[in-house]
Amino acid sequence: MKEINLSVSNILESAKQMQRHIGGKISQRWGEYILEVDNSLAKGCIKYIVFDWGVSLIDFNIVFFEDMILIYGTSEYNPIHFFYCTKGFFEHKFNDEEHYKKVEQFHSTITVGSSKSNHQSFFKKDLDIQLNTISIVRKRFLKKRLNISHMLNDKLHNVFVDTQHKNRFAYYGPISLKMADHVNALQNIDNKGITRILQIEGEVYQLLSMHIKMHNTYENSKPLKVSLLKSELKKIRLLAKKIAKNSSKNYTLDEISQNSGLSQAKLQEGFKFLYARTVSEYIRHARLEEARDLMNNSNLNISQIVYSIGFTSRSYFSKIFKEKYGISPNEFKKQIVVSLDDDLK
Template sequence: MVEIEMRPQAAKYSLEQLKKALGGDIKRESGRDVLVVDNDIAKGTIAHISFDWGVHFMVLKIKFFKEVTVRTESNDFNPLRFMYAMHGSFKHRFGVNKEERDIDQFHSLIFTNKSGGENFIHFPSNEALHVSLIQIERRSFLKKRNTNVSSLNQRLHDVFVDTDEEHRFAHYGSLNLKISDYIKKIDKLKGKGMVRALKIEALVYEILSFHIQQHNKFQKGVPLPTSLSSTELKLIRKLGNEIIKNPSFHYNLDELSLKSALSQAKLQEGFKFLYTRTVTEYVRHIRLEKARELLNKADLNISQVVYSIGFTSRSYFSKIFKEKYDISPNEYRKNVMRNMESVNMVA
């Protein structure tokens, strides 16, 4: 067991303290500080980036070869923390508790402690981890002009405005696959410098909003679908991703049910929970999004787009495209071509 004591006076010192405990080197990459470790304790990276208004984002992509417990004191630096297990799992407890709580893959944790309290995060050995951590310094964050904490549910509102750090709080979230999608978007980001940092910041706020939305659902007593297990929801999400990759395939409930070994009723319930759409509505939505993407390119005409995404009727495609985007495919295409001509004239 490796025990790491963290006493940062600010978020920017966290990596330095982790380096002292784990070894490795800190490098500057694309606006982030990245601790790279490759030794007998661990192999992987821990990246950190800070934004305005007291928002910090840390990502662990690492495998520990020994169990690791990180102990943090809530003194000089005591933010509100939002954690998410993209891959792997971890455990959490407060210093006043002996029992640890599990945070499994695709599950979240929101927590903060009283001033002077202790937090313990326990990482397993020999398990590939991908864990994200958003840290909010409440005093700075509340100064942000468009921060409207009054819109939060009462419990979370009280936590955000507790700038004197008088209360202890933890929320152990249920399965959340939407956060996973946005973490993937961060991983796929390209570019450098300010543009990349702005994109990461926007996605971090999206992730933060999903944490808050999930807590709102919990406060309202909105449960996971009772007929579906977490494993079945993950399977349905996998089907959803396959549809994104191959929108032109002829999907129907019978085949999807057979492929997933789930009943049609479970499929529909799962798609409604994950995507707020029925299976048919989801397939149509993905095809239309793909069509709009293709219409932004100059090398395909509308008929080619229609057939490439699995529709057989151009008139039906035009009808549902206009219903969804409030513009016909022809007009959309003309706008795209006009924009391309304008860009070429400027160039």
């Protein structure tokens, strides 16, 4: 078992400290540091990025070949950590606790050490880990993001304003597959330069909001009730992705139920839990999103788009498009044409 003590004052130092322990090479582009490793200790990469509002992002996509413990020392840096695991699992505890708590795939965790107790994460060897970590340096964050205070319940508010690090805190959240979609979107950003950084920052802020919302739900004693198994929720998430990729198909609830092996009741419960929509509402949403993309990126006219995405009535399409986006398809298309004309001038 290998222990790595991380007592640093910034993200770059954290990357360098990891490199000293597990090897690899660090590259940098547009403020994003990437530690790539392929040796007897580990294989994969860890990405680090810092924003000017006191927030940093660390993305693990790595396999350790030894059991690994990361020990986060308390210092002036001592951030609040928001963890979300999209693959594998890890375990967490404070140094004076005897047992670790397991954080499984698709679960979120919020932790912060105190001036008297650091915290540590355990990673099992030979396990493929994908872990998204958002860290907040409280003093810097509070100077830049006072507008977030209305989102915080009393417990989280006390954590954020504890800039002297007097108290430790840990929250182990329930399953959330919605977060996984945003983490995947974050990892699949392929733009470069400032556009890439802005897109990453937007997804980080969205994920941070979701962490806070989940804790608020927990504090308000409104547990996220769902009778489905985790394997069933994963299956529904895959179904939703297939629908989004091929939204024009003539789906029926009966057919989806037969093909998935899930009852219609479970399908409806799962879609409402994951996407706050019934199955039919989700299909309609996917079609409207595809229609909007086609208007932006193709030369098809509106009638062609309507039929290509599986609708049979242009008037019905226009009605629900305006309900969703607050603008008619014709007006939306005109705005795109005007924008293109301006770009060509």
